[in-house]
Amino acid sequence: MTSDDHDPQPGALKRSAHGKHAGNDKATDPGAPGDVHAEHTVEIPPDVSMVTLLGPRDELLRTVERAFPKLTIHVRGNVFHLAGAPADMALVEDLLDELLTVIDAGQPLNRDAVERSIGMLRGRTRERPADVLTMNIVSSRGRTIRPKTLGQKEYVDAIDDHTIVFGIGPAGTGKTYLAMAKAVAALQAKQVNRIILTRPAVEAGERLGFLPGTLNDKIDPYLRPLYDALHDMIDPDSIPRLMAAGTIEVAPLAFMRGRTLNDSFIILDEAQNTSAEQMKMFLTRLGFGSKMVVTGDVTQIDLPGGTQSGLRVVQDVLGDVEGIHFSRLTAQDVVRHRLVSAIVEAYGEFDARGAASARPANVVRADRGSR
Template sequence: MSETRLDVDPLGSSSRSVHFESPEHMVRALGAQDEVLRLIESEFTDVNLHVRGNELSISGPAAAVERTERLLAEIRTLAANDTRVTPQVVEQLLRMLSEQSVARPSEVLTLNILSSRGRTIRPKTLNQKTYVDAIDKNTIVFGIGPAGTGKTYLAMAKAVQALQHKEVNRIILTRPAVEAGERLGFLPGTLSDKIDPYLRPLYDALHDMMDPDSIPRLMGAGTIEVAPLAYMRGRTLNDAFIILDEAQNTTPEQMKMFLTRLGFGSKMVVTGDVTQIDLPGGSSSGLKVVSEILQGVEDVSFSMLDASDVVRHRLVSDIVNAYSRWDDNRRQHVPARNRAPREAQR
């Protein structure tokens, strides 16, 4: 058990000593070659940190020492749960602590959904945990947010978990086959060959979460189905975990068709990014419309994720924010005479 010893002087300075239970625990917490320790030092420049044996001493202004000690407590908890503490993880902890969005950020980052092939899949931000909790509690969940926020990946993990726990009998994964600048007709091969690239991200996620050798067998038996959205028409899907990906590229009619496929004992997760609509001719997005239609309906939940939930390379979050600012700025400078025709058409 790690221990903290506190000393406070009358001038408002304080010092604390954090004792780690073993050298291994200390290395897991502070990082290889003290990379995590250096990040903490760069974040709390008015605090002095000194390592001696299995003990880390913290000294400086009382408020800064308290914040540093709280961060270290979260880091120690993660390390004790065999969570790899990286600079990215520390940045997430710092953000959650500064926003005071959750009392114990480490509880968010140690919620395991699925363990497969030597890796553990878990939410990495508060919004991601809220999204995962919503999937547990509701029959239909909409996960809406930019690229890299884990919308589809976490939904896939929950689907595989439900199948393994025998909560459902099958997993159905679907996407609309809408071009993002290219044309299906120019791709070589049969219709199946043309559609396959649109479903490839779903196959890739499956291979991350299951034994690749078992996937063809499960697909052959119908336990796992990956198909274009058009293949859902006319069906009733019972005892299934159904995921609709890239839902921003559905029309309102397609969205209604999909949602009404819901059968007994099933759960649906709909994911999409309303800033990346590829529908031709300025068609309305079914994902935008459904948020107005179903808002407030019982057993339906909308989970919103944003750039702070991006878990890809740090630059992805910066890119998402830059595009959002650019879009906002462009909308503000569109002349009123250009906006009027579009508004009149609504």
């Protein structure tokens, strides 16, 4: 931003400001927190559509107002009039800068983008919100796939920078979807020759011979989510041709045994349902010129009782190996329906309470056993 004392750069905000003590309006203890009141005027460049910035029926403006309830915001023409605590005003001014950058990049604004931008600014993250929201991975049929949270961007950056990346986090954080987008982008850029997508068919114990139907009939239910994601990223008419040529392969984890996968982008989904032995088997399929992404949620393990999850074990075994990176996504990175994030957080708190209540009982039993 630039003040009115200087010529603004093209596309920059023009800002004028004056501060006043809240005591000018009403009696306030000068030593009390929050007693400083200021007013700022922020002018939006004339070439920016205010409808785009404010949203239909001022929906995005209302989102900002809800996030800063103690700040008074009035918009007249292309000028924002702000009044309130200087810290709140500084955040809103930074927010406007970020949103204008997103608009300049040709990206649409919505409530989710505004809320996530506010969260990143309040968290003083290393990345600018605009850098996160304008990062494009792959485009298909007029739709662009990009990260929507800081955690997702760091995950995508890690895939660029490391040979093997583990994406660990709850449902809805985009672990598999973003990995597949990176795989498609790598294939289109001729960085790899093929994409291999795999999942453990844990419900059948990977004993697919016991299931009725042809091989495709047996494995299709377990691999359907991967097919669905592919259809979002690649022309559906070309997928059968690419699969017939071996350029894209979707198969159960059991089919990876004994292979060496060169010049490939390989994704293992639902990795929490692998055993330690299966995880080792998969990781050692890595060949020259290949990249691996392993995704999973350690809170949704469906393995038979007594079987240790390979995704849990591998964090202890490979945590310090160069070229391998562990990205941990959280409920803050959930990009499905708003309720999904709330559900993930609520279950996390419930599990934490259950673990805490179980500890004293274990201590008592141990004490009794030692007598």
